[in-house]
Amino acid sequence: MIDPNLFQLVCFYAFAAVTVAAALAVITLKNSVHAVLALVLTFFSAACVWLLAEAEFLAIALIVVYVGAVMVLFLFVVMMLDINQEQVREGFIRFLPVGIVVALVMLAEMLALIGVRAMRAVSMGPNPAEAAGLSNTAWLGRALYTDYLLPFEVAALILTVGVVAAVALTLRKRRGVRHQDAGEQVRVDPRSRIRIVKMDAVRAQAPAPKEPQA
Amino acid sequence: MPNLTDLLILLPELYLTAAACLLLLLDAFIRPEQRNVLHWLSLAVVLVAIYLVVANQPPFPVTAYGGMFVRDGVAEILKVFALLCTALVFVYARPYLADRKLYVGEFYTLAIFATLGVMLLVSAGNLVMVYLGLELLTLSSYALVALNRDSAQSSEAAIKYFVLGALASGMLLYGMSMVYGATGTLALAQLHGAAAHTAMPNLLVFGLIFVIVGIGFKLGAAPFHMWIPDVYQGSPTAVTVFIGSAPKLAAFGMAYRLLETGLGDLAPHWQQMLAALAVLSLAIGNLVAIVQSNLKRLLAYSTISHMGYLLLGLVNAGPEGYAAAMFYAISYALMSTAAFGVILALARAGFECEEIDDFKGLNQRSPWLAFLMMLAMFSLAGVPPLFGFFAKLLVLQAAIHAGMLWLAIVGAVFAIVGLYYYLRVVKVMYFDKPVEGSEVRVQPDAGLRVLLSVNALVLLALGLYWGPLLGWCRAAFPG
Numbered sequence: 001m002i003d004p005n006l007f008q009l010v011c012f013y014a015f016a017a018v019t020v021a022a023a024l025a026v027i028t029l030k031n032s033v034h035a036v037l038a039l040v041l042t043f044f045s046a047a048c049v050w051l052l053a054e055a056e057f058l059a060i061a062l063i064v065v066y067v068g069a070v071m072v073l074f075l076f077v078v079m080m081l082d083i084n085q086e087q088v089r090e091g092f093i094r095f096l097p098v099g100i101v102v103a104l105v106m107l108a109e110m111l112a113l114i115g116v117r118a119m120r121a122v123s124m125g126p127n128p129a130e131a132a133g134l135s136n137t138a139w140l141g142r143a144l145y146t147d148y149l150l151p152f153e154v155a156a157l158i159l160t161v162g163v164v165a166a167v168a169l170t171l172r173k174r175r176g177v178r179h180q181d182a183g184e185q186v187r188v189d190p191r192s193r194i195r196i197v198k199m200d201a202v203r204a205q206a207p208a209p210k211e212p213q214a
Numbered sequence: 215m216p217n218l219t220d221l222l223i224l225l226p227e228l229y230l231t232a233a234a235c236l237l238l239l240l241d242a243f244i245r246p247e248q249r250n251v252l253h254w255l256s257l258a259v260v261l262v263a264i265y266l267v268v269a270n271q272p273p274f275p276v277t278a279y280g281g282m283f284v285r286d287g288v289a290e291i292l293k294v295f296a297l298l299c300t301a302l303v304f305v306y307a308r309p310y311l312a313d314r315k316l317y318v319g320e321f322y323t324l325a326i327f328a329t330l331g332v333m334l335l336v337s338a339g340n341l342v343m344v345y346l347g348l349e350l351l352t353l354s355s356y357a358l359v360a361l362n363r364d365s366a367q368s369s370e371a372a373i374k375y376f377v378l379g380a381l382a383s384g385m386l387l388y389g390m391s392m393v394y395g396a397t398g399t400l401a402l403a404q405l406h407g408a409a410a411h412t413a414m415p416n417l418l419v420f421g422l423i424f425v426i427v428g429i430g431f432k433l434g435a436a437p438f439h440m441w442i443p444d445v446y447q448g449s450p451t452a453v454t455v456f457i458g459s460a461p462k463l464a465a466f467g468m469a470y471r472l473l474e475t476g477l478g479d480l481a482p483h484w485q486q487m488l489a490a491l492a493v494l495s496l497a498i499g500n501l502v503a504i505v506q507s508n509l510k511r512l513l514a515y516s517t518i519s520h521m522g523y524l525l526l527g528l529v530n531a532g533p534e535g536y537a538a539a540m541f542y543a544i545s546y547a548l549m550s551t552a553a554f555g556v557i558l559a560l561a562r563a564g565f566e567c568e569e570i571d572d573f574k575g576l577n578q579r580s581p582w583l584a585f586l587m588m589l590a591m592f593s594l595a596g597v598p599p600l601f602g603f604f605a606k607l608l609v610l611q612a613a614i615h616a617g618m619l620w621l622a623i624v625g626a627v628f629a630i631v632g633l634y635y636y637l638r639v640v641k642v643m644y645f646d647k648p649v650e651g652s653e654v655r656v657q658p659d660a661g662l663r664v665l666l667s668v669n670a671l672v673l674l675a676l677g678l679y680w681g682p683l684l685g686w687c688r689a690a691f692p693g
Binding site: 147149155 | 323327342
């Protein structure tokens with residue numbers, strides 16, 4: 001019988017490896033549609049890692065919101081932009097060696113600093129939701145609307161600013177653009193569209209008989 | 215659980231939020247020719263907010279929402295001056311905006327939201343609040359920079375600001391996650407105790423480095439200064455004057471909250487890092503400013519050097535240093551509004567008045583404005599008896615008391631270097647002949663003229679009588 005702790009550890013490393021590999025694919029794949037699909041895989045495997053950490057609600061939210069909605073939007077945008085693949089990747093090979101060196105140095109430094117110790121580190125603390133005897137979602141909701149109420153409201157303010165900024169930067173009134181104005185269409189009055197002309201009935205005059213040829 | 219007392223503590227912020235939303239609604243219903251109503255209302259909103267901060271003072275320090283939000287002397291002083299700067303910006307900006315078809319309600323709403331971000335940031339008691347306050351501030355600033363959509367320069371500046379700002383936020387978040395990983399708490403007050411006996415001190419220092427990178431970006435300290443010159447030059451001057459004032463106070467507040475309230479136990483680590491940032495900022499800011507021909511760009515590099523001086527105060531890592539750094543942040547905000555205010559007073563439709571050559575012979579054409587500009591420049595340079603001199607003196611003193619004499623010497627040497635380019639502006643105004651064919655027309659707006667004069671004269675007044683302000687700053691940091 002396999003040890004559940006060991007099984008969990010193996011799952012964690014498997015999902016983490018897939019996450020990192022997919023994230024690498026996002027920035028290395030030439031085709032941007034493929035890159036977006038790789039990003040979907042990244043999110044999905046990150047959600048799996050969260051499930052392992054017993055954060056079920058966040059995992060499901062990640063899949064529903066990011067994979068389901070945001071990434072589909074991304075795909076649409078990428079397809080609509082129709083980017084020329086050759087031009088985008090021009091500098092890639094040239095800067096690749098430098099990039100790899102920097103990445104390796106950073107990796108080595110990070111491993112030296114935290115990686116080795118993390119192996120010995122204690123595992124995650126007790127699940128606070130379980131300790132409180134609540135389901136994951138209920139506990140999250142309670143934390144969000146009591147302890148973290150103020151940050152939650154400030155986040156809403158940030159979204160408001162996002163809307164204001166988007167409108168301020170994109171809404172402009174152009175002259176001479178042909179577009180439909182729904183309000184105008186609804187308010188239309190039949191009299192402004194059809195003019196009913198009353199006139200006396202006139203009998204159509206028969207064409208004048210042709211003059212007989214002489 | 216939050217209750218009514220929490221709401222009362224939060225009153226100024228709640229009021230400002232509601233007022234900003236109402237202004238936003240009002241803007242939708244108002245006719246373009248009635249924009250003045252919006253301008254005066256926005257101004258009134260900010261002034262009432264100052265009143266609420268000053269009048270509604272619970273015994274300090276007091277926290278709300280379980281420590282999420284802190285009201286103490288530091289937060290109060292920074293809030294009052296940030297709101298004051300915003301009010302000044304509103305008055306200075308109006309003629310400039312009106313000349314350029316930028317006189318829109320969004321300018322006021324976004325600026326108020328940005329100020330709200332400043333207020334939340336300086337009152338943050340939790341890493342989450344620090345991050346959210348910062349985002350509220352920077353997101354509004356990106357939009358303000360991009361407000362002039364017809365200018366390619368503005369759009370470029372906005373994109374650079376946005377990309378680098380997002381990178382900086384990412385760094386800060388990454389650092390915060392490491393700090394959380396090492397200590398297991400997000401609350402700054404608990405972090406202070408938890409940092410001392412963490413099981414993973416290396417992880418904590420690793421996180422601290424990223425937090426400092428984030429702070430460096432937001433302050434605009436070298437080597438994280440790349441966005442400052444382009445953003446200052448590229449944005450409409452009315453927005454530059456805002457970015458140069460209130461957000462600098464916020465950056466100081468953020469550095470104080472994160473480094474002292476949160477990670478104060480790691481002071482021996484971050485003192486060295488901040489000293490390095492300070493030396494680089496002083497060198498790059500002052501040396502590169504010498505070769506600038508554009509005044510806005512010159513002031514941008516001067517900002518970088520001033521952030522270096524501010525860091526000299528923080529390096530002290532004691533009450534004296536924090537008081538000096540806060541005094542410096544306030545003095546810088548007031549000096550920068552005065553300097554950009556003069557540019558705004560001389561700019562008109564189709565003429566930005568941002569090249570140093572545009573100031574040639576200003577004394578012959580408008581002696582009063584030339585005098586005000588001279589006050590601002592001398593104060594920025596740190597010439598006694600102006601405000602900037604005492605601010606510089608205090609931070610240098612703080613660095614010496616921290617046992618970093620060499621740092622103070624570097625600061626003093628670069629103050630002399632900096633004197634050159636500030637004096638060049640004064641020389642151009644007083645000793646050069648005006649360019650033929652160009653004429654100076656000062657904006658006729660009475661509010662701008664009066665407040666600009668007051669602003670510049672305050673630099674002189676506070677230079678002569680700086681005791682009370684320094685007293686407040688010192689009282690905010692009880693040992």
